[in-house]
């Protein structure tokens with residue numbers, strides 16, 4: 001159970017969805033037949049959709065959580081500044097548009113596996129940090145009522161996507 005009351009916990013709910021998506025692509029990564037062009041393209045298309053959702057999640061966090069926190073606490077750094085999601089999306093686009101032969105597909109698949117694993121190894125701790133470091137800061141710098149409003153906006157924005 002989350003250590004903070006659900007009505008003011010801004011991270012756990014959206015992260016449940018993000019972690020579910022991580023589980024899905026890890027599963028597909030292990031099952032995709034990269035020699036098969038249809039499988040290859042289908043996996044890349046699902047990765048594009050997933051990472052666009054991750055990007056939207058980050059944008060919502062930036063606008064509705066981190067930006068507000070930075071206004072109250074000037075030492076809060078920009079947690080989403082290294083643009084890994086755009087780099088991953090470029091990698092998927094490259095796979096969809098530039099890979100022509102089975103040989104290229106298999107080489108690309110190796111690179112894709114390494115990059116996805118590296119991304120996942122950063123993304124899961126990133127979410128944990130938001131839940132365990134940023135949520136307590138929010139509790140410190142915002143009133144309970146303010147946080148209830150922030151939570152409502154965060155959930156509404158995720159549901160709009």
Ligand code: FEO
Nearest residue numbers: 058061126127130
């Ligand atoms: Fe909630 Fe910054 O991922």
